[in-house]
Amino acid sequence: MSLLAVEDLRVQFVTDDGVVHAVDGISYAVETGTTLGIVGESGSGKTVSSLTTMGLTRGGSTRISGTIQFEGRDLLQASDEELRSIRGNDIAMIFQDPLSSLHPFYKVGTQLVETMLAHRDLSKAAARDRAVELLQLVGIPDPQRRVDQYPHEFSGGMRQRAMIAMALANEPKLLIADEPTTALDVTVQAQILALMQDLQNRLGMAVIIITHDLGVVAEIADEIAVMYAGRIVEHGSTNQIFSAPQHPYTWGLLKSIPRLDVGRSDELVPISGRPPSLINRPSGCFFHPRCPYVRDRHRRVDPRLEPVDGDRGHEVACLLSAAVRGKIWDGLRSGRDAESLRGLAETEQAAAGSVPKAGT
Amino acid sequence: MTKYIIRRLLWVIVLLLVVSFVTYLIFYLFPSADPAALRAGKNPALIPQIRKAYGLDKPFYEQYWIYLKNLVLHFDLGTSYTNNVSVKSEIFQRLPATISLAIGGAIIWLVMGIAIGTISAVRRHSIFDRLAMGGALVAISAPVFWLGLVCLFLFASDVGKLKIFPGSGSYVPLSQDPAKWFTSLIMPWFVLAASFAAIYARLLRANLIEVMSEDYIRTARAKGLSERRVVIRHGLRAAITPIVTAAGIDIGILLGGAILTETAFNIPGIGRLAYDSIQNADLPTVQGTVLIGAVFILLANLLVDVLYAFIDPRVRYT
Numbered sequence: 280m281s282l283l284a285v286e287d288l289r290v291q292f293v294t295d296d297g298v299v300h301a302v303d304g305i306s307y308a309v310e311t312g313t314t315l316g317i318v319g320e321s322g323s324g325k326t327v328s329s330l331t332t333m334g335l336t337r338g339g340s341t342r343i344s345g346t347i348q349f350e351g352r353d354l355l356q357a358s359d360e361e362l363r364s365i366r367g368n369d370i371a372m373i374f375q376d377p378l379s380s381l382h383p384f385y386k387v388g389t390q391l392v393e394t395m396l397a398h399r400d401l402s403k404a405a406a407r408d409r410a411v412e413l414l415q416l417v418g419i420p421d422p423q424r425r426v427d428q429y430p431h432e433f434s435g436g437m438r439q440r441a442m443i444a445m446a447l448a449n450e451p452k453l454l455i456a457d458e459p460t461t462a463l464d465v466t467v468q469a470q471i472l473a474l475m476q477d478l479q480n481r482l483g484m485a486v487i488i489i490t491h492d493l494g495v496v497a498e499i500a501d502e503i504a505v506m507y508a509g510r511i512v513e514h515g516s517t518n519q520i521f522s523a524p525q526h527p528y529t530w531g532l533l534k535s536i537p538r539l540d541v542g543r544s545d546e547l548v549p550i551s552g553r554p555p556s557l558i559n560r561p562s563g564c565f566f567h568p569r570c571p572y573v574r575d576r577h578r579r580v581d582p583r584l585e586p587v588d589g590d591r592g593h594e595v596a597c598l599l600s601a602a603v604r605g606k607i608w609d610g611l612r613s614g615r616d617a618e619s620l621r622g623l624a625e626t627e628q629a630a631a632g633s634v635p636k637a638g639t
Numbered sequence: 640m641t642k643y644i645i646r647r648l649l650w651v652i653v654l655l656l657v658v659s660f661v662t663y664l665i666f667y668l669f670p671s672a673d674p675a676a677l678r679a680g681k682n683p684a685l686i687p688q689i690r691k692a693y694g695l696d697k698p699f700y701e702q703y704w705i706y707l708k709n710l711v712l713h714f715d716l717g718t719s720y721t722n723n724v725s726v727k728s729e730i731f732q733r734l735p736a737t738i739s740l741a742i743g744g745a746i747i748w749l750v751m752g753i754a755i756g757t758i759s760a761v762r763r764h765s766i767f768d769r770l771a772m773g774g775a776l777v778a779i780s781a782p783v784f785w786l787g788l789v790c791l792f793l794f795a796s797d798v799g800k801l802k803i804f805p806g807s808g809s810y811v812p813l814s815q816d817p818a819k820w821f822t823s824l825i826m827p828w829f830v831l832a833a834s835f836a837a838i839y840a841r842l843l844r845a846n847l848i849e850v851m852s853e854d855y856i857r858t859a860r861a862k863g864l865s866e867r868r869v870v871i872r873h874g875l876r877a878a879i880t881p882i883v884t885a886a887g888i889d890i891g892i893l894l895g896g897a898i899l900t901e902t903a904f905n906i907p908g909i910g911r912l913a914y915d916s917i918q919n920a921d922l923p924t925v926q927g928t929v930l931i932g933a934v935f936i937l938l939a940n941l942l943v944d945v946l947y948a949f950i951d952p953r954v955r956y957t
Contacts, residue, residue: 335860367863379854383953384876394862429952
């Protein structure tokens with residue numbers, strides 16, 4: 280049994296403009312001691328799915344369906360009080376902007392102590408001692424003094440360390456990190472990632488890391504789910520995603536990571552267009568308006584997440600055939616641009632079109 | 640911090656000088672009556688004599704200088720033109736009534752404003768919220784003198800329909816009879832507090848709604864705190880700052896006299912004194928009430944700024 284198993288999760292927000300399909304039938308599982316990276320642009324539903332796990336999207340205008348099994352319990356069926364006792368205790372979360380995520384009027388130590396006292400029967404003094412320990416654990420120098428300081432007296436990296444300390448206060452089984460490094464300097468980013476990895480190894484918890492940056496998950500994730508417009512469009516081990524990516528969107532993400540090892544000749548290629556509206560979603564494949572390899576059929580048929588032939592555990596939702604995808608990725612990898620590879624998809628169109636004729 | 644407070648106190652003195660000068664100037668330039676004639680009463684023959692005795696024949700700046708000298712050296716605010724008593728003793732005698740009214744009213748409006756504002760924000764668009772905000776609009780729009788008269792008409796034990804509370808002019812000092820003091824102030828307190836409670840409820844509601852969408856509220860929920868604790872310890876704590884500011888200044892203003900409420904209920908406070916002295920063109924008393932009002936407002940402002948540093952740890956004065 281997985282620690283966390285999400286099955287066909289759908290989250291919709293009813294607004295005045297229409298129904299927002301924020302998360303649209305996603306499934307994934309996380310095992311103890313492993314790290315899942317959920318990657319996608321803003322608005323792809325990655326944050327909403329995690330907040331839903333925590334029970335933080337519940338409300339009058341939200342419709343949620345599917346199951347979220349945590350240690351065999353369905354969190355979607357749990358009462359508010361049950362969820363409250365799980366939040367910050369068994370499942371903890373850290374957020375993107377550590378300054379706005381810490382309360383400006385309370386000392387860092389007070390906020391740590393509060394987290395512990397919400398779930399444990401500790402004396403204030405014991406909780407404070409543990410707060411100092413936790414600050415030490417996350418690498419904050421001089422924790423005895425720091426514990427009595429306010430968030431605004433911390434630097435950005437220190438604040439995120441304090442957030443991590445707060446998340447770890449009750450030794451959670453699952454840590455959800457939502458863009459934990461996005462608001463930080465590059466050098467600090469690497470430190471925070473190293474810290475998270477180190478803590479995971481020492482504490483043996485499961486980690487879900489949510490990011491728009493494949494470079495971040497490359498470092499620490501065991502498994503990656505790529506999300507687009509509320510769905511998972513590609514899912515596999517980190518190795519599979521980086522060595523044989525299958526989805527044109529994943530290719531786009533990969534080609535837009537700056538790399539120091541390839542040299543400047545390898546241009547960064549942005550993904551053209553904007554993420555689609557989640558109220559009026561595109562027909563067919565949601566990615567088709569931005570896909571360089573789009574064919575007529577892709578505008579009508581909605582692809583399902585299916586296993587990739589000959590690559591166990593790797594799934595993709597793409598209407599291009601595996602052979603064509605392989606050729607296009609080979610071309611992209613050798614430095615050709617999408618424009619010149621478009622023909623590969625066209626040959627497939629011709630081939631597909633000829634099939635019914637051959638049948639008659 | 641100490642340096643900051645000393646600097647601010649020096650400014651208070653400068654501002655008080657400006658206020659006293661401007662009040663003096665207004666009365667000198669646009670006198671509503673001849674002070675000497677007021678004092679002479681039914682004996683106009685005394686006017687030239689009075690003018691000389693009180694220095695009213697001297698030039699404006701000299702009169703002001705004498706006033707200031709007396710004020711600074713002897714803390715003497717002069718003598719009333721109309722009833723020949725020292726303005727200082729008159730003000731100090733009336734201060735307890737005004738303080739009773741202002742502080743009691745403030746307690747009521749703070750409790751009501753904060754409670755209603757919080758519930759309205761948490762249960763946004765509920766029936767409670769709609770009724771409370773509708774009621775707040777009425778309370779803000781109703782003029783105090785009108786509300787005061789309506790209450791007297793309905794509840795006053797002498798002229799009212801229901802005869803529940805003591806009516807106009809029933810004020811008794813606290814030192815004389817605490818029970819009567821309390822009952823006589825119930826209606827004035829609520830009348831005074833009505834519009835403030837409404838303003839505070841709306842202000843807090845708007846603030847709290849904004850605060851509840853902050854990231855640190857999401858963090859508080861993610862920590863597994865109870866919703867009650869999230870709202871009170873995290874939301875209200877951050878949303879209350881403008882309320883503290885407003886309360887400090889409003890109480891400061893009212894300590895200088897709640898003119899309308901004191902007049903409607905005939906409470907012998909500073910506000911009533913100011914009202915009467917303006918009616919009688921009694922410059923020393925007007926000057927005295929204006930100055931005491933200015934002192935309260937300026938000190939309240941200073942207190943609020945100092946308090947701010949305690950409420951919000953990010954604020955530091957140098």
